[in-house]
Amino acid sequence: MxxxxxxxxxxxxxxxxxxxxxxxxxxxxxxxxxxxxxxxxxxxxxxxxxxxxxxxxxxxxxxxxxxxxxxxxxxxxxxxxxxxxxxxxxxxxxxxxxxxxxxxxxxxxxxxxxxxxxxxxxxxxxxxxxxxxxxxxxxxxNKIYLKEKTIVPRRKFEKEHINELWMCDFMHSGTIRDGKKKRETYLCAIIDDCSRVIVGSLWGFSNNLILTEECLKTALLTYGCPKKFYCDNAKVFRSKDLHLPCAKLGIAVIHSRPFESAPRGKIERFFRTVRMKFLPLIDRNKINLEQLNSKFQDWLSKDYHKIPHQGIGEPPIEKFIKDLDNVVPVRVTKEEIDLTFYRTLQRKVKNDSTVSIGRKLYEVPSKYISLNVEIRYPSSRPEELYIFQDDKPCDKLKPLQIHQNANPPKVSLSYTNLLGREKN
Known part of the structure; x- marks a missing residue:
């Protein structure tokens, strides 16, 4: 073979x-x-x-x-x-x-x-x-023949438990101050379909991939891994950098069909609740992004999660905790999550033990000279670069200090001492 x-x-x-x-x-x-x-x-x-x-x-x-x-x-x-x-x-x-x-x-x-x-x-x-x-x-x-297989119909599977399905979406909510200027704000939220618990939420100034990843990473660390992650067809949700980590964690990413709004009903109803019950509580002229996130988490824990939900007849957090008797969450550590969500680059190490990334030079151990190396970094901290081998970090890269390399340490040398040694 x-x-x-x-x-x-x-x-x-x-x-x-x-x-x-x-x-x-x-x-x-x-x-x-x-x-x-x-x-x-x-x-x-x-x-x-x-x-x-x-x-x-x-x-x-x-x-x-x-x-x-x-x-x-x-x-x-x-x-x-x-x-x-x-x-x-x-x-x-x-x-x-x-x-x-x-x-x-x-x-x-x-x-x-x-x-x-x-x-x-x-x-x-x-x-x-x-x-x-x-x-x-x-x-x-060689008497190799194709065969047919009879398909036996079975009952349709219905989701009943927590962490079977999470749904994610963005909500636009107007401007707040950012220093001396005002900027548009977006809420990224992830809701558990069974309990209606908001497993992940984060406000930001852009509905981009980084906001989505940070929101999802917090949810994974707190509540474990879902079986399915449901989102619409927006470009941010189609990104390879979102699909790849989910695939490695065993999470099925599912996209809604164009103009299909029914499956997203739960997250959209939550956004209506946010507009009706949370946004009126804040003063947009006096709050910054950090304060907005802090107040929102406080509102979730003291209000939304503790009040009986009309759709399930009990508080979301109680529903989630109760179902833990039937479900063992798939837990992942912060280190595992960070490694899974790393970005990946391929570079060939130059003869001077450096690689070029984003118009900057980084020092690489000499053992990698002339080799193609895999470099990864956290999406939220692109300055932290590591060489990976067999899915494990091996060496951290440092920015090249050109002036330091151009001025090697002085070597103490005395010709008088040398002459004295020769005479002796």
Missing amino acids: MIWEPVKEDREKAERIALFRHGIISPVLYEREEGQNKYFKKLSEQEHYVPGVGLKKYSVSTFKSWLSVYREKGYVGLKPRVRKDKGISRKITPKFAGLLRQILREYPIITYSLLYSHLITEGYIRPYDFTIPTLIKFMKD
Whole structure:
């Protein structure tokens, strides 16, 4: 059989394909088989744009295989494998029959054309290695046949517990003072669908990715990981830098369809509550952003979370605590969250042990000279740069001190002492 290992130039493409696959399976990551089959059947009738590949159709079994491998191996399992002997032409050999039988066990419902496409996409073959008719003939000669699988319908899965579904959105709320000027403010809020607890909230001056990440990180640290994270189709929610951390944490990111407002009803009703009950309590001419966030957290803990909610008939925080008897939250530490939400850069270390990032030079240990290194940094603290190996931080980068390097420490040297030593 073939030997597999990652190839550097293919890493970026593999990352994009893994994110594409995660986006496909996210909506039904925690659904039962009936819901999965219905969803995948609909997708199998459509063409999908695959990064680096183009438009492509997939079978139901292919989608289900992605779901299976994600549950077994996590986000890494969604990356396509790359042949170590990539670029070397080869013919169909008898050993290839074993590989085909293994694939058919994993994908019991598949056509010849989809099997051929799968072999190409996964890097087993190249388009010019052989054709579909050649593949069909080889399979028949080796008595390898396609099989059909009967799908057994099941009841639709209904969410009942905390942390099964979180919904996130932004609310615009006018201006407050920022120094000598006034700026627009935005509230990023995340609501737990079951309990109506606001698991994450943060006010900022822009409805951007950084505000979303900081809000989500606080929610994860306080309440654990949800199964699903539901949001609309805004650009900030489509960002790879949001999808990738969620994929690594096992969170399915789901986007609402255009003009579909019903699923977002709970978060929108919460925003109406904020406008009616919280905003009238603040003086926009005398409050700054830090004070706004502090007052809002105080209002949540003393008012919103403690008053019976019309939709559930009890205070949100009591509903959440009560359901802890049925649910064990998936906890993550602050260090794990920070590492997951790091931004990633690729740089080649120069011969003078430096790398250039954002028009600045940084010192790198000499052992990395001429090597391509992976550099990561927290989105909220871009000045903290670390070299990562095997998903672990190894060395912290320091800005290059040009003047310090240009003036090495003085070496004490006395010619009188040297002459004296020679005479002795």
